[in-house]
Amino acid sequence: MEDIASRGKSGWFDATARQRVTGLLDPGSFTEFIGPSERVQSPHLKMFDLPSAFDDGVIIGRGELNGRDVLIAAQEGQFMGGTFGEVSGAKILGLVRAARDHKDLPQTVLLLLDSGGVRLQEANAGELAVAELMRAIVQARCAGVAVIALVGGKSGAFGGAGLTASTCSRIVISEQGRIGVSGPEVIETNKGVEEFDAQDKALVWSTDGGKNRRLIGGADAFAEDSMDGFRVAAEAVLAKVPSFDLKTMQAEQERLTARQQQLGACDDAVSMWRTLGIKDPEAVRDMDGKDLTALANGIKEANHDAR
Amino acid sequence: MQMLSFKHTARSRLPGKKDKAIIGVVASGNLEVLLERVIPGAECEVAIATPLTGYDETWEAVIADFVERFSPGGLRISINDGGARPDTVYLRLMQGSALMEAD
Amino acid sequence: MTLDEILKGVFPSGHDVKTSAAGLITGAGKRKQGGSIAVIGVANGAALGTVGVLPLAEKVLQVVAKGGDTPILVIVDTQGQLMARRDEMIGLNEYLAHLAKCLLLASQLGHRTIGLEYGEAAAGAFLATALATDRLVGLPGAEPTVMDLPSMARVTKLPEEKLKELAKTTPVFAPGLDHMFQMGAVAEIWDPKKPLDEQLEQTLRNASSTDTRDELGAERKGRLMTAVVAKRVIAEATGQR
Numbered sequence: 049m050e051d052i053a054s055r056g057k058s059g060w061f062d063a064t065a066r067q068r069v070t071g072l073l074d075p076g077s078f079t080e081f082i083g084p085s086e087r088v089q090s091p092h093l094k095m096f097d098l099p100s101a102f103d104d105g106v107i108i109g110r111g112e113l114n115g116r117d118v119l120i121a122a123q124e125g126q127f128m129g130g131t132f133g134e135v136s137g138a139k140i141l142g143l144v145r146a147a148r149d150h151k152d153l154p155q156t157v158l159l160l161l162d163s164g165g166v167r168l169q170e171a172n173a174g175e176l177a178v179a180e181l182m183r184a185i186v187q188a189r190c191a192g193v194a195v196i197a198l199v200g201g202k203s204g205a206f207g208g209a210g211l212t213a214s215t216c217s218r219i220v221i222s223e224q225g226r227i228g229v230s231g232p233e234v235i236e237t238n239k240g241v242e243e244f245d246a247q248d249k250a251l252v253w254s255t256d257g258g259k260n261r262r263l264i265g266g267a268d269a270f271a272e273d274s275m276d277g278f279r280v281a282a283e284a285v286l287a288k289v290p291s292f293d294l295k296t297m298q299a300e301q302e303r304l305t306a307r308q309q310q311l312g313a314c315d316d317a318v319s320m321w322r323t324l325g326i327k328d329p330e331a332v333r334d335m336d337g338k339d340l341t342a343l344a345n346g347i348k349e350a351n352h353d354a355r
Numbered sequence: 356m357q358m359l360s361f362k363h364t365a366r367s368r369l370p371g372k373k374d375k376a377i378i379g380v381v382a383s384g385n386l387e388v389l390l391e392r393v394i395p396g397a398e399c400e401v402a403i404a405t406p407l408t409g410y411d412e413t414w415e416a417v418i419a420d421f422v423e424r425f426s427p428g429g430l431r432i433s434i435n436d437g438g439a440r441p442d443t444v445y446l447r448l449m450q451g452s453a454l455m456e457a458d
Numbered sequence: 459m460t461l462d463e464i465l466k467g468v469f470p471s472g473h474d475v476k477t478s479a480a481g482l483i484t485g486a487g488k489r490k491q492g493g494s495i496a497v498i499g500v501a502n503g504a505a506l507g508t509v510g511v512l513p514l515a516e517k518v519l520q521v522v523a524k525g526g527d528t529p530i531l532v533i534v535d536t537q538g539q540l541m542a543r544r545d546e547m548i549g550l551n552e553y554l555a556h557l558a559k560c561l562l563l564a565s566q567l568g569h570r571t572i573g574l575e576y577g578e579a580a581a582g583a584f585l586a587t588a589l590a591t592d593r594l595v596g597l598p599g600a601e602p603t604v605m606d607l608p609s610m611a612r613v614t615k616l617p618e619e620k621l622k623e624l625a626k627t628t629p630v631f632a633p634g635l636d637h638m639f640q641m642g643a644v645a646e647i648w649d650p651k652k653p654l655d656e657q658l659e660q661t662l663r664n665a666s667s668t669d670t671r672d673e674l675g676a677e678r679k680g681r682l683m684t685a686v687v688a689k690r691v692i693a694e695a696t697g698q699r
Contacts, residue, residue, distance in 0.1 A: 064380055066377070081691055081694040081695055082687070082690060082691060082694060083377075084377045084387075084389050085375050085377075085389060085391055088683075088687060088690075091682070091683060092628070092630050092631075094356050095624060095627075095628065096614065096616070096624075097356055097406055098356075098406065099356065099381050099404060099405070099406050099435050099436060099437055100381070100404075100435060101380075101381045101387055101435055102377070102387065102389055102433070102435065105381075108691060110695065119695070124380055126380045126382040126385070127380055127381050127382060128381075134630070134681060134683050134684055135683055135687055137684070138672075138683060138684040138685075138686075138687035138688045138691075139687060139688075139691055141672075141684070141688045141691075142687060142688035142689065142690065142691025142692050142695075143691055143695065145688060145691075145692060146691060146692040146695040146696065149692070150692075150695070150696055152696075153695055153696065166581075166604055166605075168605055168610050168613060168614060168631065169614070169630075169631055170630050170631055171604035171605050171610070171630070171631040171632075172604055172629065172630055172631060172632075172637055172638060172641045172643065172680075173630050173631075173641065173681055173684070174604070175581070175584065175585065175589070175604045175643075176589070176641055176642065176643050176671060176672075176675070176681070176684070177684070178585055178589075179585055179589035179590065179643075179671075180669055180671060180672060180684075182555070182558055182559075182562070182585070182590065183562055183590070183669050184669070186559060186562040186563070186566065187562075187566065187667075190566050205551075207581065207582060208582075208585060210551035210555075210582075211551055211554055211555045211558065211582065211585050211586070212555075213551065213555075214551050214552045214554075214555030214556070215555050215558070215559060227551055228546045228550070228551060229539050229546065229550045229551050229554060229582045230539060230541050230546065230582070232543075234541070235541045235542070235543060235546070237612075238541050239541050239542070243541075243542065243543055244543040244546075251543075254547075255543060255546050255547045256546060260547070261549070264548065264549060266549040266551075266552055292559075292563070293563070294519070294522055294523060294563065294567070297515075297519060297522075297556070297559060297560050297563050298519055298523070300556055300559075301512070301515055301516060301519055301556070301560075304508075304511075304512065304549075304552060304553055304556055305512055307548060307549070308508055308509065308512065308548065311548050312508070312509070312544075312548065314544070314547075314548075315544070316547075317547060320547065320548070
């Protein structure tokens with residue numbers, strides 16, 4: 049089923065998951081699996097007097113990206129923060145397992161992550177869903193499947209979603225996208241405002257935001273906040289996808305050890321970027337996408353196959 | 356959670372070829388509307404799941420008004436409400452109806 | 459049981475497992491029939507951050523690089539991921555995922571990985587360690603927690619009492635070993651009164667890289683929809699519906 053379709057220039061950040069799927073994929077190419085009319089919803093939310101969604105906030109299916117056959121999953125970040133519940137998690141899990149086990153299915157999976165992590169009301173099921181998904185992604189990658197994370201929505205990719213993103217073959221992120229484990233508010237609540245002032249937007253974006261992630265090598269491509277932007281960036285990373293093996297993990301061990309040594313003493317993002325050799329790190333904040341991409345492409349730590 | 360349902364006889368069946376459509380998101384101040392062309396004749400059924408109590412009459416009025424203006428005969432309309440205002444409900448119903456009228 | 463008691467029980471023939479000041483566990487233990495089992499983990503309820511991940515992942519990669527099929531035991535008592543702005547800034551998500559990926563790699567390459575939870579295990583650190591193993595066992599007294607009830611009460615704006623009541627009717631959200639058992643996360647609960655090394659050998663025989671947690675959760679009635687929905691997706695994708 050199609051939502052009111054968005055094309056080309058329309059923003060990714062403000063779009064619904066459904067709009068992102070139809071906006072990203074080639075027009076008319078999308079077939080949904082277990083769509084909303086199937087009413088496969090959360091059995092747990094009514095216990096908390098919370099409304100459920102017909103698709104439990106995840107859209108899965110198959111389509112084409114510039115003519116390439118893909119499987120796709122998109123989280124609706126506006127529904128329960130895009131969180132992993134039993135059903136929403138199982139839908140993504142099934143999709144990745146399908147690619148893993150069936151060579152006649154598309155061997156590219158696009159994960160449009162927009163999630164604050166595990167759904168509290170279904171915490172144990174959500175946590176398990178992430179664990180099972182991470183295992184399935186690794187197994188799929190071993191079988192030659194390319195799993196690409198696209199991050200750019202309001203909920204970011206936090207908690208289990210942040211770990212899921214970092215299990216994928218490649219990560220695409222926009223300026224508005226954020227990836228992390230504990231969100232700024234959680235850190236502020238637990239450790240105090242001196243540790244992390246969650247109201248300081250610039251601080252939040254320089255910590256978890258797309259520009260930082262791209263520059264330090266926590267994301268592999270930087271996308272403009274539009275359907276075209278994500279399509280171009282996804283296409284770019286699909287050209288070269290690292291295999292998942294001992295060599296890759298050893299390289300990642302080296303990369304992460306070097307990063308800890310190089311940047312571990314930095315107090316803020318600007319000092320990290322300066323340490324990476326960026327001449328005018330203060331200018332990063334207002335840099336446009338083209339300039340950020342050019343800058344990132346020149347940083348050794350930002351361009352690697354070690355994921 | 357509160358479950359409400361309303362049955363109406365519209366003036367005529369809703370034109371168009373789409374057999375189902377979905378619009379909106381379950382979020383604060385928003386709602387999701389699923390429309391399915393599954394009911395015979397010009398009948399129309401609306402089922403609503405909402406976390407707010409005490410608005411039965413408002414729902415009834417909005418639905419009745421929508422049926423009168425847009426004649427959604429043949430449609431089963433299912434709503435998951437996140438606590439939307441009546442004008443947002445009306446907007447989604449109109450958007451949904453427009454989707455169903457598409458070729 | 460204390461970590462020392464656990465290690466003695468699991469390795470009666472001897473071990474060289476050490477715990478660092480930061481609570482990182484690394485080493486190896488001898489098996490009765492010969493050969494060894496590599497050990498990594500987190501002790502004393504320590505939080506797992508970027509610094510802590512590296513030696514644990516290094517150990518796993520060493521085991522894999524050596525070849526063979528040495529099993530890996532992941533012993534866990536952690537309060538969760540380290541909550542620090544700087545760790546987030548330098549990409550904690552990549553570090554935690556890296557540890558999980560190394561364990562998953564080991565599994566794919568024939569090393570059986572067993573998680574043993576004896577204390578706390580929470581959220582991101584849980585995902586990076588115990589939940590990344592082939593088979594997870596718990597000792598009575600373990601307290602796996604995705605989110606504690608007071609925090610959950612704060613976020614959901616429901617009183618803790620109400621959450622405790624709801625938790626009596628479903629294993630889907632509240633902390634606890636029994637809940638994790640019913641959900642299929644924890645495969646077995648060991649008996650501390652019986653020899654731990656024998657229980658470990660049996661657990662190893664039961665372990666494989668095939669993920670059966672969803673099926674286990676369905677059997678135990680803790681997760682009635684996961685396995686069914688995942689299967690249905692595959693059926694629909696392959697055109698069998």
